Structure formats: C-alpha cells, structure tokens
Amino acid sequence: GAGVSQSPSNKVTEKGKDVELRCDPISGHTALYWYRQSLGQGLEFLIYFQGNSAPDKSGLPSDRFSAERTGGSVSTLTIQRTQQEDSAVYLCASSFGQGAYNEQFFGPGTRLTVL
Amino acid sequence: DQQVKQNSPSLSVQEGRISILNCDYTNSMFDYFLWYKKYPAEGPTFLISISSIKDKNEDGRFTVFLNKSAKHLSLHIVPSQPGDSAVYFCAASAMRGKLIFGQGTELSVKP
Incomplete structure (x- = not known):
C-alpha cells in the first residue's frame, strides 16, 4: 500500500x-506530524494534527511557520520570508491514532535549501 | 534544552559483532521509549520500543535496555549486519504525548 508521500x-x-x-x-x-532535521540535529517536532481537534503548534519556531490540514488528509507546511537557518529536511509522519503508542510512519522528507 | 541525547554521532562495528547504541534522557516523566532507523533519502522507520514498566525488550537481533535510575537506554544489535548501517534515533514520550527525538547515531557495519 502507499506510504506517506511528500x-x-x-x-x-x-x-x-x-x-x-x-x-x-x-x-x-487520523494523526499527522511535521518535524524538521537540521544538519547535525535530531528530529525537531513542529506541529501535530489529530482529527478535528485544534493542532498542537507548540514546536513551530516562529510565526513565519504555519501549517494546515485540509479535509483531515493532505497537509501543507508554509514558511514565509525564508531565512538561511530554515534550511533543513522537513519530515512528515502519520499514525492511526494519537500519542506515542501509535507507530508513526514517515515520509521521505523535503530537503529545503535557502540561499 | 536537549531532553533526549545521543552523545555518539557515529559508531563503526565489524560484521557479526555487537553494536551498542546509547541514549540518555533528562525528563523523569518519560514513560515510553522508541528506536527508529533511517536510511539516506528515506524517512525514519520504527524499530523497537519499551515501556518504563520494563527494563528489557527483545525482537530478533534487536534488544532495548532501559535503566530508569540512570535515565539511560541502549539498543543492542547482535549480530550486526552490513544492512544495519543507518542512522538510529532514540525517542521518548511522556504520558502518551508527542515524541522527543535525539540527534541520531550513524552506525556503520563493516563486512
């Protein structure tokens, strides 16, 4: 079956x-997560969506970052006015339910380079 | 504040020998721990987990040990195979919350 795609x-x-x-x-x-991995760093949590609940945005590093999830499926992470420190691999994961006990399946990531 | 730390960025092991990857944490509220494996250009994949009520969990060649008093966990791979070469991330969560990941350790298994 199809995995997470980015x-x-x-x-x-x-x-x-x-x-x-x-x-x-x-x-x-039902659950969707965004992480980023900067060079030499671990996976940094950004934002989490669970069903129709309000997203957990506690990991977003600044107000230049936002994300939405339409129809409980596809998600878009938007970075406005990109800075060089935004360069990283951005990873998305989904799971059947919320919380750590539900295995997260990761996509291959998007490598963002800001010149 | 790095709550989950993997202090060894890399590890090289001979095929057939044991690989031991280490992870330390600071938050005593963490009650669930996981290891993920990541190959280049792919997303991480779940490998093995352990609850804080246990001190050991085994799955084939992979065993995770948890020492709560030391706030330390380790992943043992025996015997190591070249296909195990990857970056390994440990992660932890508190009360079924979101995962906090370490920086990763790159394992290289030499034939």
Missing part, C-alpha cells in the same frame, strides 16, 4: 521567498 523532494529558494511543502499521509491515518 513533495517536492528538494526545494532550493532564495532568502525572503515563501515556500510550501506538501504531505500526503497514509489513508485512514
């Missing part, structure tokens, strides 16, 4: 431009 796989942008990253979770998964 697009684009690579994105190069200029400082100050806006970017949108897309995540298609596994069908039927």
Whole structure:
C-alpha cells in the first residue's frame, strides 16, 4: 500500500521567498506530524494534527511557520520570508491514532535549501 | 534544552559483532521509549520500543535496555549486519504525548 508521500523532494529558494511543502499521509491515518532535521540535529517536532481537534503548534519556531490540514488528509507546511537557518529536511509522519503508542510512519522528507 | 541525547554521532562495528547504541534522557516523566532507523533519502522507520514498566525488550537481533535510575537506554544489535548501517534515533514520550527525538547515531557495519 502507499506510504506517506511528500513533495517536492528538494526545494532550493532564495532568502525572503515563501515556500510550501506538501504531505500526503497514509489513508485512514487520523494523526499527522511535521518535524524538521537540521544538519547535525535530531528530529525537531513542529506541529501535530489529530482529527478535528485544534493542532498542537507548540514546536513551530516562529510565526513565519504555519501549517494546515485540509479535509483531515493532505497537509501543507508554509514558511514565509525564508531565512538561511530554515534550511533543513522537513519530515512528515502519520499514525492511526494519537500519542506515542501509535507507530508513526514517515515520509521521505523535503530537503529545503535557502540561499 | 536537549531532553533526549545521543552523545555518539557515529559508531563503526565489524560484521557479526555487537553494536551498542546509547541514549540518555533528562525528563523523569518519560514513560515510553522508541528506536527508529533511517536510511539516506528515506524517512525514519520504527524499530523497537519499551515501556518504563520494563527494563528489557527483545525482537530478533534487536534488544532495548532501559535503566530508569540512570535515565539511560541502549539498543543492542547482535549480530550486526552490513544492512544495519543507518542512522538510529532514540525517542521518548511522556504520558502518551508527542515524541522527543535525539540527534541520531550513524552506525556503520563493516563486512
């Protein structure tokens, strides 16, 4: 079956431009997570959606970052006015339910480079 | 504040020998711990987990040990195989909440 897919796989942008990253979770998964991995760092939690509940945005590093999840499925992470420190691999994961006990399935990630 | 730490960025092991990957945590509220494996250009995949009520969990060649008093967990791979070469992340959660990941350890298993 289809896993989590992300697009684009690579994105190069200029400082100050806006970017949108897309995540298609596994069908039927109610929970969706965004993480980022900067060079030499671990996976940093950004935001989490669970069903129709309000998202947990506690990991978003600044108000330039936002995400939405339409129809409980596809999610878009938007970074406005990109900065060089935003360069990282952005990973999306989905799970059947919420919380750590439900295995998260990860997509391959989007590598963002801000010049 | 790094709540989950993997202090060894890399580890090299000979095929057939034991690989031991270590992870330390600071939050005593963590009650569930996981290991994920990541190959280049792929997302992490779940490997093995352990609840804080246990001190050991085994799955084939993979065993996770938890030492709550030391706030330390380790992943043992025996015997190590070249296909095990990957980045390994430990992660922890408190009360079924979101996962906090470590920085990862890159394992290289030499034939």
